[in-house]
Amino acid sequence: MHVKQRLSLHRGSLIALLVMANLVVLANLASGDLKTVSELVWLDIAGEGGAALLALLWIGLILNSRPTGRVTRLLVTGLSTLFLAYWQDLMDEFIQLPSAVMWDHWLESGAMPLGMLLLTLGIYHWHREQQAISAQLQKRERVFREHRSLDGLTPLSGPRYLREQLAMELLKQDQPLSLVMLDLHCFDHSRRLLGPHDSDRLLREVAEVLLLNLRQQDLLCRYAGDRFAVVLPRTGRQEAESLTRELEQAVRHFAFKTQRGITHPVAIMAGLAVAHDEDADSLIERANRNLHSPSRVA
Numbered sequence: 001m002h003v004k005q006r007l008s009l010h011r012g013s014l015i016a017l018l019v020m021a022n023l024v025v026l027a028n029l030a031s032g033d034l035k036t037v038s039e040l041v042w043l044d045i046a047g048e049g050g051a052a053l054l055a056l057l058w059i060g061l062i063l064n065s066r067p068t069g070r071v072t073r074l075l076v077t078g079l080s081t082l083f084l085a086y087w088q089d090l091m092d093e094f095i096q097l098p099s100a101v102m103w104d105h106w107l108e109s110g111a112m113p114l115g116m117l118l119l120t121l122g123i124y125h126w127h128r129e130q131q132a133i134s135a136q137l138q139k140r141e142r143v144f145r146e147h148r149s150l151d152g153l154t155p156l157s158g159p160r161y162l163r164e165q166l167a168m169e170l171l172k173q174d175q176p177l178s179l180v181m182l183d184l185h186c187f188d189h190s191r192r193l194l195g196p197h198d199s200d201r202l203l204r205e206v207a208e209v210l211l212l213n214l215r216q217q218d219l220l221c222r223y224a225g226d227r228f229a230v231v232l233p234r235t236g237r238q239e240a241e242s243l244t245r246e247l248e249q250a251v252r253h254f255a256f257k258t259q260r261g262i263t264h265p266v267a268i269m270a271g272l273a274v275a276h277d278e279d280a281d282s283l284i285e286r287a288n289r290n291l292h293s294p295s296r297v298a
């Protein structure tokens, strides 16, 4: 989003600040007299004017980088109040107010602590918001790191994780467990036809299609190059066969588009193994073997 678009989201706050700043100028002009040039103290003008300008700059930076909401409101209101205190301080340098006028003291001395208080509240909530965001980022970073160490191409885990998860599921002896191996048909041919970029994207998109067609409890892993493995916990033969058919159909109906917009047909072969009394490696081996058997099930 452009700076202009972002600032337009906060148009109300900016207009309110402009109106307040103008009112302060008008109130000073209406109540006091302009000082002569010889009465001006340039160092004070530079210091107070600089502070007011910095407060404005901070408001601009916050409005440009933050979404609307409570934290932004607190920060901007606090900084605007501080700006008004400095602004009145600056007016004092140009306009002499009669000693009977008290509102300028209130504006200078009252607005400053109020602005600080609002700013502190805003920073406190900003800090909490940042903690929540950091916690989420850490989680994502961990997931990303784990996945990266297993498979750099798809957002899936690799064969090591598959074996670990299968071993865990196989411990639950009272529940049926199925494993489906899925292998892209003639992927070597596709890779040569499509080139490395499109064939990589094909693998990623097939992984997404498969994920979309799985249930919450299922686990999809990338077993090797163009081979995927699906762990189906609490699933017996009949249900596993029906899920396998659905996965095959989903991939067959997937119209992969090359970079040039041409549809490239995709098909997948499946091998299903229902767990008996065995370990993860033997289950994987049987599912792999069934990829090449006409019945695809054992």
Ligand SMILES: Nc1nc2c(ncn2[C@@H]2O[C@H](COP(=O)(O)OP(=O)(O)OP(=O)(O)O)[C@@H](O)[C@H]2O)c(=O)[nH]1
Binding pocket: 153, 183, 184, 185, 186, 187, 188, 189, 191, 195, 196, 199, 200, 203, 224, 225, 226
């Ligand atoms: N683009 C890309 N290709 C890969 C990747 N990993 C493996 N491959 C390719 O996948 C192809 C797998 O070829 P094969 O094992 O012969 O499989 P296939 O061509 O599908 O043959 P069938 O399984 O018999 O249908 C090889 O050409 C590998 O180079 C990868 O990460 N990206």
